[in-house]
Amino acid sequence: MIVVTGATGILNGATVEHLLKRVPAETIGVSARDTMRAQHFADRGVRVRTGSYDDPITLRRSFDGAEQVLLVSSSDHTADVLAQHRNAIEAAVAAGAQRILYTSLHGADFEGTYPALGMHAATEAMLAESGVAWTSLRNGFFGDLNMLLGPWQDTGVISMPADGPIPWVDRADAGEAAAAVLAADRRFDGPVSIAPSETVSLADFAVAASELTGRTIERVVVDDEQWVGDQVTSGVPESVARFTLSMFQATRTGYFADGGALLTELLGRQPRSAAEQLADTLIEPPT
Template identity: 65%
Template sequence: MIVVTGATGGLGGATVEHLLTRIPADRIGVSVRDTAKAQHLADRGVRVRQGSYEDPAALRDSFAGAEQVLLVSGNDPAADLVGLHRNAIEAAVAAGVRRIVYTSQQGAVPGNPYRPSDFHIATEAMLAESGVAWTALRNGAYGPLDQVLGPWQQTGEIAQPEDGPTPYTDRADVAEATAAVLAGDRYFDGPVHLTAPDAVTFDAVAEIASGLTGRTIKRIVLDDEQWVAGQVASGVPEPMARLMLSWYEAGRAGYFTEADPLLTELLGRAPRSVADRLAADIAT
């Protein structure tokens, strides 16, 4: 059995949907905070059990009988994510899980200024010490493009801090590849990268957007503090703005430059490109 945590969230839920196309439903389990939100999966034959990283006993029950567990990383910057991930790893080990697959992040290496890298690094270290086979999927940035580009369709500008080449990756592609890793005959040990095949800068994105819209989309490089002040003025809490700034700092320092062919290999097709995603955004 394969058990997926966070199965009512975006990445976990999409991964379960792809698993259902690959293996029988009775070989899939989910561990969720609110079982009512997973009723649609239970109706299709998926085993649904309550579990959260805060409750190790419930986790052990939700992981029981699993050969593999997908640990979807937490994303609350205010939480003790290392401690919560430790609970999940220990529960998986106690339940007799043979392999833990963890959703890590591209650039999860010492020195990366992007602050979430720290808890990914710590979690990967705990996995390495767990005594259980493990895989860390170091996923490329897969959030909505507008999250990093800003409201470019309205302003005609990508006005953000200095950036660096980044393989912006579609979440749907990451979910499909994650399901392929979980359900496939080939195992991956340690960290692997799931990224789009091309790393691009905002200059390149502006050119792509210009071609798609028939408008001139300008790339404006904002001073870091100017950008933070603008975010705060728009209602973003300053700690959150500075957290996001550290992502731009990591990009221009080269921590996200590497693009890996594994995602393409697992999908058996080309992943969605930035141009594909921008075109879809324009059409909506």
């Protein structure tokens, strides 16, 4: 059995959807904090059980019978994330899982200037010490493009700190790639890159936005401290603004410049481009 956590979210929800196309439903399990949100999977024959990274007992039960467990990285910024990840890894080991997979981040490393990289690297170290075969799916960046680019549709300007190459991936593509790894006869050991071979910059997004809208969308570079100050003035906590700034600072060093070919191989097609993803966010879709 393959048990997937975080399946009520976009990333691992897409993974379960694609697993259902590859393996029988009765060989798939979902571990969810709120099982009602996973009812649509249960209705299709998927085993759904309650499991929380904060509750090792229910988590262990939700992993029962699993040969593979896919752990989504915690998104609870108020929690001790590494403790949650340790709970999940230990529960998977106790349940007898033969392989543990984890949704990591492209470039995960203790030396990276972006704090999230260290958190993912620490989780990978736990996996390596678990005594169980493991795979770290180092996804490219994904998320809300409106948050990344700001209110450009209203202002005509992408006004952000200086940036560099970003391996931006469609979450649905990353989820599909994870399903391909889980269902494959081939073994994927240790860290594997699920990042597109082509990176983009905010200037590239401005060009794509101009082409999609028929307007001239400018890319304006804002001083780091001015940007943080503007964010705080708009109501964003300073700690959150500085965390985001660290991501821009990491990209501008070229830290994320190297993508890979594995994502395309797993999908059997080219991943959706940044421009295609940007088109999905338009208030008025292109004609």
